[in-house]
Amino acid sequence: MQGVDPAWLPDGVFRPIGTRRTVLRGSGLLVDTVHGELVAACARYGGGVSREPGPYDLLLELDDSFSPDDAEGFTYERGDGRATVTASGARGLLYGFFHAVRLGEEAFLGEPVRETHRPAVGLRMLDHWDNVAVHPVMGQVERGYAGGSLFWEDGRARGDLDRVAAYGRLLASCGINAVAVNNVNVHEAEARLLTDRISEVAALAGVFRAYGIRTHLSVTFAAPIVLGGLATADPLDPEVRRWWAAATARVHEAIPDFGGYVVKADSEGQPGPFAYGRSHADGANLLAAALEPYGGTVHWRAFVYDHHQDWRDRTTDRARAAYDHFTPLDGEFAANAVLQVKHGPMDFQVREPVSPLIGAMPGTRLAVELQATQEYTGQQRHVCWLGPMWSEVLRFEPEEGSPVGELARGGLVAVSNVGDDPFWTGHPLAQANLYTFGRLAWRPDADAGGILDEWIGLTFGADATAGVRAVMAGSWRTYEKYTAPLGVGFMVQPGHHYGPSVDGYEYSPWGTYHFADRDGVGVDRSVASGTGYAGQYGKRWAEVYETVASCPDELLLFFHHVPYGHVLKSGKTVVQHIYDTHFEGVDEVAEARRRWDALAGVVDPVRHARVAERFEEQLRSAREWRDQINSYFFRKSGVPDEHGRTIY
Numbered sequence: 001m002q003g004v005d006p007a008w009l010p011d012g013v014f015r016p017i018g019t020r021r022t023v024l025r026g027s028g029l030l031v032d033t034v035h036g037e038l039v040a041a042c043a044r045y046g047g048g049v050s051r052e053p054g055p056y057d058l059l060l061e062l063d064d065s066f067s068p069d070d071a072e073g074f075t076y077e078r079g080d081g082r083a084t085v086t087a088s089g090a091r092g093l094l095y096g097f098f099h100a101v102r103l104g105e106e107a108f109l110g111e112p113v114r115e116t117h118r119p120a121v122g123l124r125m126l127d128h129w130d131n132v133a134v135h136p137v138m139g140q141v142e143r144g145y146a147g148g149s150l151f152w153e154d155g156r157a158r159g160d161l162d163r164v165a166a167y168g169r170l171l172a173s174c175g176i177n178a179v180a181v182n183n184v185n186v187h188e189a190e191a192r193l194l195t196d197r198i199s200e201v202a203a204l205a206g207v208f209r210a211y212g213i214r215t216h217l218s219v220t221f222a223a224p225i226v227l228g229g230l231a232t233a234d235p236l237d238p239e240v241r242r243w244w245a246a247a248t249a250r251v252h253e254a255i256p257d258f259g260g261y262v263v264k265a266d267s268e269g270q271p272g273p274f275a276y277g278r279s280h281a282d283g284a285n286l287l288a289a290a291l292e293p294y295g296g297t298v299h300w301r302a303f304v305y306d307h308h309q310d311w312r313d314r315t316t317d318r319a320r321a322a323y324d325h326f327t328p329l330d331g332e333f334a335a336n337a338v339l340q341v342k343h344g345p346m347d348f349q350v351r352e353p354v355s356p357l358i359g360a361m362p363g364t365r366l367a368v369e370l371q372a373t374q375e376y377t378g379q380q381r382h383v384c385w386l387g388p389m390w391s392e393v394l395r396f397e398p399e400e401g402s403p404v405g406e407l408a409r410g411g412l413v414a415v416s417n418v419g420d421d422p423f424w425t426g427h428p429l430a431q432a433n434l435y436t437f438g439r440l441a442w443r444p445d446a447d448a449g450g451i452l453d454e455w456i457g458l459t460f461g462a463d464a465t466a467g468v469r470a471v472m473a474g475s476w477r478t479y480e481k482y483t484a485p486l487g488v489g490f491m492v493q494p495g496h497h498y499g500p501s502v503d504g505y506e507y508s509p510w511g512t513y514h515f516a517d518r519d520g521v522g523v524d525r526s527v528a529s530g531t532g533y534a535g536q537y538g539k540r541w542a543e544v545y546e547t548v549a550s551c552p553d554e555l556l557l558f559f560h561h562v563p564y565g566h567v568l569k570s571g572k573t574v575v576q577h578i579y580d581t582h583f584e585g586v587d588e589v590a591e592a593r594r595r596w597d598a599l600a601g602v603v604d605p606v607r608h609a610r611v612a613e614r615f616e617e618q619l620r621s622a623r624e625w626r627d628q629i630n631s632y633f634f635r636k637s638g639v640p641d642e643h644g645r646t647i648y
């Protein structure tokens with residue numbers, strides 16, 4: 001697309017296929033999509049494409065006779081300079097085509113292989129927190145750092161959806177198969193997407209459909225009242241049930257392959273079943289019943305906590321909330337209700353333990369929610385590649401042998417980081433988070449570093465791989481070093497959440513505290529003397545997190561309140577660790593910036609300039625973090641830096 005960054009699909013990646021002969025067998029919408037790709041690639045590079053049997057270098061074949069259930073998988077075979085992709089479902093063919101694109105020349109020239117690929121997770125979804133009408137505080141996209149919405153403009157669905165098609169193509173190429181098109185905080189205008197404005201959603205769904213992506217909608221639990229004029233939204237009220245059934249039937253008329261609803265209920269002011277004395281299973285099952293005849297799913301978010309907490313109250317621990325609310329409901333959710341759980345117990349901090357809810361509800365389909373948009377990780381002004389964090393989460397085993405990636409039977413979801421910015425994600429390197437999410441959702445145990453290399457290779461070409469990798473691979477740990485230490489979380493500026501404010505949330509109603517005083521810092525969440533949160537884990541992890549001695553350093557302040565002089569497993573005291581990591585973090589940013597500068601001439605100049613500009617801000621901001629955090633802890637503790645560096 002003119003004026004828009006090609007991201008990881010620049011024309012050049014289609015050269016190996018575009019110079020060859022392809023035979024494409026099969027019919028249907030997605031096969032036509034593949035055909036369109038082949039025609040464009042061949043027009044550019046001189047190859048040929050035929051839909052009839054004949055000689056070929058690449059054979060793409062939709063064969064629905066051999067495994068009708070396996071709609072997304074494909075078999076890839078290579079030998080004698082030729083390659084074959086066979087799929088039983090059209091999505092499988094689409095994914096197989098992009099697999100060959102990713103392999104490049106190697107798709108044809110490597111050693112003979114025969115491999116079957118299929119996604120480990122059935123639902124791989126992006127949730128957009130996009131508002132239709134610009135919200136007075138949150139703007140067009142809540143926690144969006146990449147311009148306006150791709151979908152909505154001037155209070156309506158965009159008329160020109162070419163950009164949405166280009167987005168669908170990028171998503172399909174990394175395996176995403178579902179998109180929720182509006183914010184989970186459903187305001188007045190957005191509520192009406194469900195009813196009289198459904199045609200706008202249908203227009204988006206029409207574009208996404210060609211890329212194997214189903215469209216989902218965030219709805220308000222109060223819809224029967226605000227849209228239907230009923231006196232109640234009580235989930236057990238027969239009239240309310242009829243209202244949802246009728247509304248959902250109309251949605252399906254407009255969007256036959258509609259994916260379902262996403263609901264944030266009884267959370268941060270959104271309405272929910274508590275108002276009627278009903279449970280969240282009652283609430284979710286109401287919508288599940290309405291969607292059931294059409295094969296739709298309700299994604300019910302588990303982000304339910306008290307955001308009117310009194311900071312004086314030491315007995316309420318926000319980290320406990322999701323587990324306390326939802327585990328008693330295990331087994332009560334309908335088969336097409338998915339409980340969508342944030343990966344950590346708090347809120348997408350740079351370091352959190354894995355939510356104890358994951359693995360604790362064997363009778364419920366859980367989806368795990370990650371945050372690609374970098375709300376708490378530098379807001380797409382800082383380089384922060386989240387692959388290693390997500391990989392740690394997905395590989396974590398609440399019980400031995402059952403990693404999170406397998407427990408997420410209801411899907412993997414990420415809050416999107418994309419907007420109408422020419423680079424899609426504001427910071428061009430933040431595109432890697434989107435790509436990495438798609439690839440990890442396909443295979444949660446994949447090596448994140450390999451995915452990064454794959455993304456760099458496609459986006460920048462092989463020459464840039466080592467240089468760009470050096471800038472990005474360690475960027476999450478670097479970010480962690482110069483921000484909130486040792487898992488303690490929330491030292492950001494309230495409201496917009498950018499930049500440091502150590503006590504910004506310390507006396508607030510949001511339940512996010514670090515309890516630093518002159519002697520020490522951290523939150524005692526042990527069973528023995530704290531909030532008891534550590535006891536929400538299965539035996540193995542409950543024991544690990546319970547004591548200071550066994551708790552991993554990186555989560556120490558999440559689970560324990562310790563003196564500044566406490567010696568970490570690394571051999572350093574807590575306060576010296578804070579000083580050292582903050583100095584190192586800034587040095588690492590400066591080093592990454594130097595490495596980026598050295599890539600001038602190797603990477604595209606427009607991209608290079610945008611990243612260089614963002615590095616200026618990252619360095620400024622990292623210094624600000626360093627100096628505020630170090631000064632804060634020096635002033636509290638009175639302990640000087642062993643190395644005598646400048647602390648204010």
Ligand code: GCW
Binds near residue numbers: 129143184264347348
């Ligand atoms: O992280 C918090 C954000 C809110 C968001 C909320 C949620 C959409 O600060 O902006 O609201 O999480 O996940 O619902």
